[in-house]
Amino acid sequence: MTTVTRDRAGKRLIVEREVRGSAPLVWACWTEADRLREWWGPHDWRTDVLELDLRVGGRWRYRLRPDREHDLIEEHWGTATYEIIDAPTLLRFLDASSSPDGSVTAGSEMPTNVRITPSESRSNGRHDHHRIPHRRRPGTGRSTGNGRGL
Amino acid sequence: MSVATFEVFRAIAEPNRYAIVELLREGARPVGEIATALDIRQPHASRHLRILAEAGVVSARSAAQSRIYRLEPAAFGSLEHWLGTFAEIWTERTDRLETYLERVAEEEEEQGR
Numbered sequence: 001m002t003t004v005t006r007d008r009a010g011k012r013l014i015v016e017r018e019v020r021g022s023a024p025l026v027w028a029c030w031t032e033a034d035r036l037r038e039w040w041g042p043h044d045w046r047t048d049v050l051e052l053d054l055r056v057g058g059r060w061r062y063r064l065r066p067d068r069e070h071d072l073i074e075e076h077w078g079t080a081t082y083e084i085i086d087a088p089t090l091l092r093f094l095d096a097s098s099s100p101d102g103s104v105t106a107g108s109e110m111p112t113n114v115r116i117t118p119s120e121s122r123s124n125g126r127h128d129h130h131r132i133p134h135r136r137r138p139g140t141g142r143s144t145g146n147g148r149g150l
Numbered sequence: 151m152s153v154a155t156f157e158v159f160r161a162i163a164e165p166n167r168y169a170i171v172e173l174l175r176e177g178a179r180p181v182g183e184i185a186t187a188l189d190i191r192q193p194h195a196s197r198h199l200r201i202l203a204e205a206g207v208v209s210a211r212s213a214a215q216s217r218i219y220r221l222e223p224a225a226f227g228s229l230e231h232w233l234g235t236f237a238e239i240w241t242e243r244t245d246r247l248e249t250y251l252e253r254v255a256e257e258e259e260e261q262g263r
Contacts (some may be wrong), residue, residue, distance in 0.1 A: 017244040039247045039249070039250040040243065
């Protein structure tokens, strides 16, 4: 089961999930295009990985699109930039919405940390624990951000 | 993640629609002004606004010769709502990761036999 803790003061979500798999396998799920395709997008959506350069400063670009017939306007494009790569335990990237050419939508950046740790609650050592402090800045810090309508 | 939640996420993730939301934070605007501010054609702006309206992010009212759009505070705008949206996205995402890992484990077991 997934536990989501809301850290309101820190403006972040902490997502924890115990999964079956060695740390290197779970790491591969987060860092290899063929594996990311299998789970990153929502149910009934397809994930296309357009670029994945697993180096600090390297980019991972992806497109999410509905399986069903859809309009181009419905597709979602994302660009993540790797900041920390410490296999197989810590991955940090700045995920963001972007246009198809990869230019990031200002204000949409979400720093994402992935920590893979051995599970404490299982004794066979085959389960890993996830912590994903997921910071989301609300708005862009624009001074009018709290104005009318919000 | 519920359909409604992902609709909101999808609606605001696209750069033009994100820009529209940012613009409407400052107050309601007619569609023509929105198109001008984003430097896009009005029919294009209308399509983006329709997607935002279907997701409940904006609402429209008809004025003299135009449609005036504003943000829907109930559906969008609070930190709590943002957190809820992303909590659902990450719950579904980690469910799918688990499902994938189970499939990998099954395949490995079959190969090991």
